[in-house]
Amino acid sequence: MEPVYLLVALVALGAIVAGFVQGLSGFAFGMVAMSFWAWGLDPRLAATLSVFGALVGQLLAVFTVRRGFNLRLLLPFVLGGLAGIPLGVLVLPQLDMAWFKALLGGFLALWCPVMLMARSLPPVTVGGRFGDALAGMAGGVLSGIGGFAGPIPTLWSTLRGFGKDEQRAVIQNFNLAMLAVTMATYVGTGMVTRQMLPYFAIVAPAMLVPTLLGAKLYIGISEARFRQIVLGLLTASGVAMLASSLPILLSRGAAG
Numbered sequence: 001m002e003p004v005y006l007l008v009a010l011v012a013l014g015a016i017v018a019g020f021v022q023g024l025s026g027f028a029f030g031m032v033a034m035s036f037w038a039w040g041l042d043p044r045l046a047a048t049l050s051v052f053g054a055l056v057g058q059l060l061a062v063f064t065v066r067r068g069f070n071l072r073l074l075l076p077f078v079l080g081g082l083a084g085i086p087l088g089v090l091v092l093p094q095l096d097m098a099w100f101k102a103l104l105g106g107f108l109a110l111w112c113p114v115m116l117m118a119r120s121l122p123p124v125t126v127g128g129r130f131g132d133a134l135a136g137m138a139g140g141v142l143s144g145i146g147g148f149a150g151p152i153p154t155l156w157s158t159l160r161g162f163g164k165d166e167q168r169a170v171i172q173n174f175n176l177a178m179l180a181v182t183m184a185t186y187v188g189t190g191m192v193t194r195q196m197l198p199y200f201a202i203v204a205p206a207m208l209v210p211t212l213l214g215a216k217l218y219i220g221i222s223e224a225r226f227r228q229i230v231l232g233l234l235t236a237s238g239v240a241m242l243a244s245s246l247p248i249l250l251s252r253g254a255a256g
Contacts, residue, residue: 010040011199012206015053019207021233022057023064023214026168027150027175028233029054029207034101034146035240043097048186048196051147053203055179057211061172064215070169076129077153077174080136081143085178088144089185095145098252101245104142108151108238115158116231123161131156140178144185149178151234164226168218 014036022029030050037046127134135156143149150171157167186192221229 007040008202010036011049011202015049015203015206016210018053019057020210020214022054022207023061023211023216024218025154025214025230025233026061026172026218027154028237029057030147030149031151031237031241032233035237035244038097038101038241038244044092044191045196045199047092047146048192049199049203051143051179051182051186052200053207054147054149054175055183056204057207058172058176058179060208060211061215062176064212070166073132073166074170074173076132077136077139077170078177080133080138081140081149081153081174081178082181084137084140084142085144085181085185088141089182089189090144091141092145098245098248100145101241102249104148104151105238105241105245108155108234109242110238112155112231112235112238115155116228116235124159131160136174139174143178143182147179147182149175149182151237154230155234158227158230164221164223167226167230 014033017036018029018033021032030053033050033053034046037049041049124131135153138152139149142152153174154167154171157170162170183192218226
């Protein structure tokens with residue numbers, strides 16, 4: 001059992017770094033925070049704090065980074081996401097988080113650098129709104145598992161060739177919807193306990209200033225730089241998830 005002051009420091013540090021990244025990119029709070037929290041927090045507490053922090057960050061973004069609202073473009077993502085959230089919440093109690101993080105982290109760590117190097121790839125035109133809905137469903141499932149709503153829809157939006165502000169508008173509004181429903185589901189199913197509330201009181205103030213700073217930096221970056229930042233963050237998140245999960249899996253193998 002970690003000393004309380006170390007847990008407080010770990011929660012605050014994860015919220016600070018993840019808040020800045022979310023303010024800059026519009027997503028990735030959960031993945032960045034988990035790369036810190038996976039080392040010392042119970043998986044259910046980490047998942048709940050991840051959803052809560054990401055939701056706070058998206059609410060801040062509503063007032064600081066407004067990039068339009070295209071219902072026609074957003075709707076397939078949201079409808080798919082709403083179908084995916086119950087699946088994620090259902091799976092969470094039975095999920096082996098180490099394997100989940102290893103598989104998702106491995107995918108991001110391998111695929112995103114390929115996209116980063118292939119800057120001139122033409123945008124994906126197949127799939128259309130059905131592909132948007134499938135990406136939204138994947139985001140909904142991952143949101144239910146631990147607030148990871150953004151990575152797959154963000155990756156899909158990049159493949160589709162969405163512009164910087166267009167992508168930000170879709171992902172920001174999608175994440176806000178998914179995280180609000182996920183948090184309400186966590187509360188309704190009893191996942192949020194009274195013992196978690198002090199940690200909520202650490203996350204919210206710790207991430208406030210970093211999130212606003214990240215949002216301020218976003219406004220001044222170019223389309224090309226934004227793409228590099230998004231894919232770089234997805235790659236780093238994948239590597240961090242692998243770093244936190246592989247030692248656990250290797251120790252299990254050695255013990256077995």
